[in-house]
Amino acid sequence: MNYCFIANFQVFTNNTLFLLATCKENNNFHVIKFFRIQNVIILKFIALPKTREMIPTLYKSALHPREVKALLKLKIKGRKYAIPKESLAALVLKLDDEAFCCAALSKVSRSFAVVIQQLPENLKNAVGVFYLVLRALDTIEDDMKFPKEEKLKLLRNFHKKSYDENFTLKNVGDQEDYRVLLEHYDKVIRVFKSLEADYRDVIVDISEKMGNGMAYFTEKEVVSLDDYNLYCHYVAGLVGIGLSDLFSASGLENPELKNRHDLSNSMGLFLQKTNIIRDYHEDIFSDRSFWPKEIWGKYAGELSYFTQKPHDLKSLACLNEMVMNSLEHLPDVVDYLRLIKNKSIFRFAAIPQVMAIATLAAVYNNPKVFTSVVKVRKGLAARLILYDLSLEDTLTYFKKYSRVFLRKSPAGTAEHRQLLQWSKVLNKKIN
Numbered sequence: 001m002n003y004c005f006i007a008n009f010q011v012f013t014n015n016t017l018f019l020l021a022t023c024k025e026n027n028n029f030h031v032i033k034f035f036r037i038q039n040v041i042i043l044k045f046i047a048l049p050k051t052r053e054m055i056p057t058l059y060k061s062a063l064h065p066r067e068v069k070a071l072l073k074l075k076i077k078g079r080k081y082a083i084p085k086e087s088l089a090a091l092v093l094k095l096d097d098e099a100f101c102c103a104a105l106s107k108v109s110r111s112f113a114v115v116i117q118q119l120p121e122n123l124k125n126a127v128g129v130f131y132l133v134l135r136a137l138d139t140i141e142d143d144m145k146f147p148k149e150e151k152l153k154l155l156r157n158f159h160k161k162s163y164d165e166n167f168t169l170k171n172v173g174d175q176e177d178y179r180v181l182l183e184h185y186d187k188v189i190r191v192f193k194s195l196e197a198d199y200r201d202v203i204v205d206i207s208e209k210m211g212n213g214m215a216y217f218t219e220k221e222v223v224s225l226d227d228y229n230l231y232c233h234y235v236a237g238l239v240g241i242g243l244s245d246l247f248s249a250s251g252l253e254n255p256e257l258k259n260r261h262d263l264s265n266s267m268g269l270f271l272q273k274t275n276i277i278r279d280y281h282e283d284i285f286s287d288r289s290f291w292p293k294e295i296w297g298k299y300a301g302e303l304s305y306f307t308q309k310p311h312d313l314k315s316l317a318c319l320n321e322m323v324m325n326s327l328e329h330l331p332d333v334v335d336y337l338r339l340i341k342n343k344s345i346f347r348f349a350a351i352p353q354v355m356a357i358a359t360l361a362a363v364y365n366n367p368k369v370f371t372s373v374v375k376v377r378k379g380l381a382a383r384l385i386l387y388d389l390s391l392e393d394t395l396t397y398f399k400k401y402s403r404v405f406l407r408k409s410p411a412g413t414a415e416h417r418q419l420l421q422w423s424k425v426l427n428k429k430i431n
């Protein structure tokens, strides 16, 4: 039987949206599922060819009406957040420096660009440029074809190019958009130079530290837990620290943030470690991995063992230990988020953290991590992006997901006991 899933959305009454999931068999459509979605604003959604690609995404959120609503709203009304269709190489010819940076940001950061756009006006450009500068550094770091000596020199001296309007790089980067960004990096530099001095100082300081850290790890593998924490500090903890410094420099935020680099570091580590766990499968085939041997070495002789035996209890125990290691940063995340005063800065800081814990809950004890990339429903991201997210909402998400870990962990095991201990600490922070 050749099933092909499609879905239709029809408005049946004045205040109810019905979602019909249908399947196609021999060119006949059959209704196989029928969800009644209450309390949604009526949206006339017609499955045009352009919107058809969304159908699997919508289906995954079918039981979460607010997510369906957010996905449709983002698609239909959210054009201002849309990623430009033209290639960055074509856009470069018609856009001025600032517009190019905006386009580049939405191309290279995708959903992150939307939350940056929602930041207060005088912070938006600084955070956008900060992101592009760090993206450029990461592009150099990730380019495996780049001659090593040259790469080391460039990473260590990258911050010195911050004011050099002649600085561009050709043919660096493993993706087209990244290559175009570096080829026209002079545009980023000009926008950078238009920022206030306090912002510029933060960006130069962090790119110096990050470039040197990346250079250090170009020559050194991540083996011990200390290496793992240090690597994550360089590539992500420093992003958290830089953002806190930018928030403080804007005058809009609690000045205390600047003094809590420990918490800012944890904000970055929680996100980075989550990505490293999720990207196991992608990374193992590109011949690099950031999983520390100090953890995986307890369960296997080779890191690639887990791809061969994804269901093995040892594989899952290793995965769960990696997740537990990441979860240890969450109490600090709670402390950090409590310090934030500005509503849109709060959303900017909190959304990725909620996405990260949702990702960890999806990967926990899940053998699919070893054979594919496990992703969180896009509907959750759409909902977080479009609706208010308060501290209370965020803490509710954290509590909800902490229960998921406990439910998924094998009762009576050491890992279950560790999770119980962790959730006690977390709940104490939250309540």
Ligand code: MG
Pocket: 138, 141, 142
């Ligand atoms: Mg990298």
